[in-house]
Amino acid sequence: MTKRPVALKRSGKTVSRLLVRPAPGNPRQAILQAGPLTFRAALGRSGRSSRKREGDGATPIATMPLLFGYRRGDRGPLPATPLAMRRSLPDMLWCDAVSDPNYNRPVRAPFSPSHEKLERADELYDVCIVLDWNFRCRKRRCGSAIFFHIARPGYTPTEGCVAISLRDMRRILPHLGRRTSLQVL
Numbered sequence: 001m002t003k004r005p006v007a008l009k010r011s012g013k014t015v016s017r018l019l020v021r022p023a024p025g026n027p028r029q030a031i032l033q034a035g036p037l038t039f040r041a042a043l044g045r046s047g048r049s050s051r052k053r054e055g056d057g058a059t060p061i062a063t064m065p066l067l068f069g070y071r072r073g074d075r076g077p078l079p080a081t082p083l084a085m086r087r088s089l090p091d092m093l094w095c096d097a098v099s100d101p102n103y104n105r106p107v108r109a110p111f112s113p114s115h116e117k118l119e120r121a122d123e124l125y126d127v128c129i130v131l132d133w134n135f136r137c138r139k140r141r142c143g144s145a146i147f148f149h150i151a152r153p154g155y156t157p158t159e160g161c162v163a164i165s166l167r168d169m170r171r172i173l174p175h176l177g178r179r180t181s182l183q184v185l
Helices: 166-175
Strands: 017-023 026-034 037-042 063-071 085-087 092-095 106-108 115-117 127-131 147-150 162-164 181-184
Touching: 026 162, 037 166, 127 166, 162 166
Parallel strands: 017 181, 063 085, 147 162
Antiparallel strands: 017 026, 026 037, 037 162, 063 127, 063 181, 092 106, 092 115, 127 147
């Protein structure tokens, strides 16, 4: 008898919480749990922090609702998701300049203050979900561009985000919605 792989229920319901626990022996990696499924994940280069600051490389220890996401439309189809997704374009950026009024907000090129490109040459932001870290209630220097996105090969550290493989993102994307939150313990 062959065992069937565990899957999320296909009832159309979203997962209410993605739980992120540190991986044993490696503060820069984690185990992400979505319902009955678990996935390997990458965390920030400085591990986790309850005192997140801009540029510290730490993933915030917090419960962060998923707000909306970006996807690369030129790299193949993705499964449908109840989460609001926008197609990323070459002029789409994210401001991480603490002194700019657009701090921790999406902006468009040309834009000279410090920023990140949302349409990257690598695959990291092929799926990039904006987490509500310092977004709705912004405070300067408390961290920006905290996303749930695609991991680098080998799950090398992020700049403070949570990242999983594209294969795993494809599996859980249909179950993510506006009421889903990501909780980093």
